Amino acid sequence: MTDTVPRRRGRPARDASETGPGTREKILAVARTEFAESGYDKTSVRGIAKAAGVDPALVHHYFGTKDEVFAAAVEVSFEPALLLPQLLAGGAEGLGERLARFFLGVWENPVSRAPLLAIVRSALTHEAAAKILRTFVLQRLLERIAEELDVPDPTFRAELAASQMVGIMVLRYVIQAEPLASVPTEEIVAMVAPTLQRYLTDAEA
Amino acid sequence: MTDTVPRRRGRPARDASETGPGTREKILAVARTEFAESGYDKTSVRGIAKAAGVDPALVHHYFGTKDEVFAAAVEVSFEPALLLPQLLAGGAEGLGERLARFFLGVWENPVSRAPLLAIVRSALTHEAAAKILRTFVLQRLLERIAEELDVPDPTFRAELAASQMVGIMVLRYVIQAEPLASVPTEEIVAMVAPTLQRYLTDAEA
Numbered sequence: 001m002t003d004t005v006p007r008r009r010g011r012p013a014r015d016a017s018e019t020g021p022g023t024r025e026k027i028l029a030v031a032r033t034e035f036a037e038s039g040y041d042k043t044s045v046r047g048i049a050k051a052a053g054v055d056p057a058l059v060h061h062y063f064g065t066k067d068e069v070f071a072a073a074v075e076v077s078f079e080p081a082l083l084l085p086q087l088l089a090g091g092a093e094g095l096g097e098r099l100a101r102f103f104l105g106v107w108e109n110p111v112s113r114a115p116l117l118a119i120v121r122s123a124l125t126h127e128a129a130a131k132i133l134r135t136f137v138l139q140r141l142l143e144r145i146a147e148e149l150d151v152p153d154p155t156f157r158a159e160l161a162a163s164q165m166v167g168i169m170v171l172r173y174v175i176q177a178e179p180l181a182s183v184p185t186e187e188i189v190a191m192v193a194p195t196l197q198r199y200l201t202d203a204e205a
Numbered sequence: 206m207t208d209t210v211p212r213r214r215g216r217p218a219r220d221a222s223e224t225g226p227g228t229r230e231k232i233l234a235v236a237r238t239e240f241a242e243s244g245y246d247k248t249s250v251r252g253i254a255k256a257a258g259v260d261p262a263l264v265h266h267y268f269g270t271k272d273e274v275f276a277a278a279v280e281v282s283f284e285p286a287l288l289l290p291q292l293l294a295g296g297a298e299g300l301g302e303r304l305a306r307f308f309l310g311v312w313e314n315p316v317s318r319a320p321l322l323a324i325v326r327s328a329l330t331h332e333a334a335a336k337i338l339r340t341f342v343l344q345r346l347l348e349r350i351a352e353e354l355d356v357p358d359p360t361f362r363a364e365l366a367a368s369q370m371v372g373i374m375v376l377r378y379v380i381q382a383e384p385l386a387s388v389p390t391e392e393i394v395a396m397v398a399p400t401l402q403r404y405l406t407d408a409e410a
Binding site (some may be wrong): 039120121123124125130133134138139142153155156159160162163164165166167168170171172174175176177178179180183187188191192194195198199205 | 244325326328329330335338339343344347358360361364365367368369370371372373375376377379380381382383384385388392393396397399400403404410
């Protein structure tokens, strides 16, 4: 028995600064920025490693392939979604309004909007990225929401609500169609809340 | 006075087959395919000319810059939208249902869906393409719809309806989230029609 962790064969030696406790988070933050700025296609593990000041082997060590780095970046970008069960737990009354306000709140903040838009853009243009978004994030997220709903076909209902919010995102922030791009969020909430409410809570709808 | 059209200086001679009456349409069809298959970034006037079997100067002659070729391709792809005023003229009753069924009908046909998806993808990833979509097509289209509506902020209302349909398009055909990607169109129509109806006709909404 020994206290020293055996070095894996073939893995190059690193200095302490490279493998410190914050390194994984640092790589992830850099990866997010790289994917956001350059898109899925033009981002490489080598480029992420260079921007993070680490060896590419370390990126592979922490995350695996480029697709797995992307999946991790997607998950981090969807972190605000972890608050969804809390919103759902508030009960059916006013649910549509709470959800609409929550999503617009996240998106109105450019810091949280930028990586999300990048992820959505990548997913829209690259089958690999779409598959990752679908399998790793959307499916789990929608199923978690669906569990809380008391309607027929809850996953379908959750998807309909998601489709309304995705469409707002595309027209307001990406295509920037006016007046939708400039109206105060509360005007959008007022119009969209009854839609989400019906999809998520109306068994007859 | 003469019957012959003077050739512009510096423009090379072409044989008759290249400048025949269908050439413009042929170039446009090829451009649409090229933009659809390769995306905005990777499509060039040179590539379109090559695929159409014409001189690049001829593409410029008919359409102008790459952006203008793209705009023409976008307009052609949105041709089904020319039917919208007809649908609107049918009156308020059942409007949401007619519109939902119309859009899903266009999209369920892979021939009309492919170029539309390509356009949307390009617009989502390239500011130049987004601007063209916004200015050349979306604005005119939404304003034409808005003219027919008897609600406050009719353009905003038309955009909200568009956002719902764009979101369905993204989740059903691009990200292919299940079950939304596989449910029969009529199930989507049934859920989405009341949403469109409210946005487009309910003055109180």
